[in-house]
Amino acid sequence: MILMKDIVRDGHPALRKKTSNMTFPLSAADQQLAADLLEYVINSQDDEMVEMYKIRPGIGIAAPQVNEDKRMFAIYLIDEEDKEVSFVAVNPKIISHSVEKTYISSGEGCLSVDEVIEGYVPRYTRITATGFHPDGTAFKMRLKGLTAIAFQHELDHLNGVMFYDHINKVNPFADIPDAVPYDRV
Template structure:
């Protein structure tokens, strides 16, 4: 089981590298890594388990965050209708996105970043993501709101991009023109 000790912190070189594609079919080791990412985000949201193992709550985790430079992410969150969006994907790609932007009103956080970095992170309001599930199934999902933002955040990790790279350095809390503010 992954713990906070397995998560590398900001400044570690792996977080700035572009991760490698996972060869298909995935090895048992890659499947194990991907399921442990999903297990972490699920466990971190359970207050009892999180407290027992000292897990910081998160809604997404990418393999580079545990020092594995491979294209794997796990997301476990709810959309604006309360519908659970829970995926563990190999080689996720954004295949289309809206012109419209969105951002989290509270800003974004990251399990690899210990301090709070205030600022709005412009994201696409809607994205379509394609990837391969743990069972080897090709998956295509349309997302909006918090899940869309979370997928973009995790896919950024696969490209060596941190969320704060997107924040306006001069005016971090300047509302993003024409973008919807999403409450979390």
């Protein structure tokens, strides 16, 4: 089980490295990592688990956040239509995206960043993504809203990019052209 002590913090070199593609079939260790990443985000949204294990809530976690050079992340959330979104993405890519952008008006956070960093993080409103499930089956998903935002945040981790890299350094709350705020968080 992944605990807060296992999550590397801002400044750790693993967070700034582009991860390596994974090959299939995944090793037993990589399959376990996939399961552990998903287990963390599920547990982190359960108040009892948060209290018992002193973990921080999150909707996504990427392998580099646990110091693994693997192109993999897990997402677990309840979307705008109150549907459960739960998956592990291996070797994910965004193959197309909307022109329209969005941002979470209260800002983004990260399990690897302990302090609050204020500002708007521009993201595409809708994306089409491809990749693989841990069992090797391919997927193609059309994502919007919070799921699209989370996918982009986690994909950034696989490329050594932190959410605050996208924030306007001069004016963190500057209007973002062609953007509509996302407020359901």
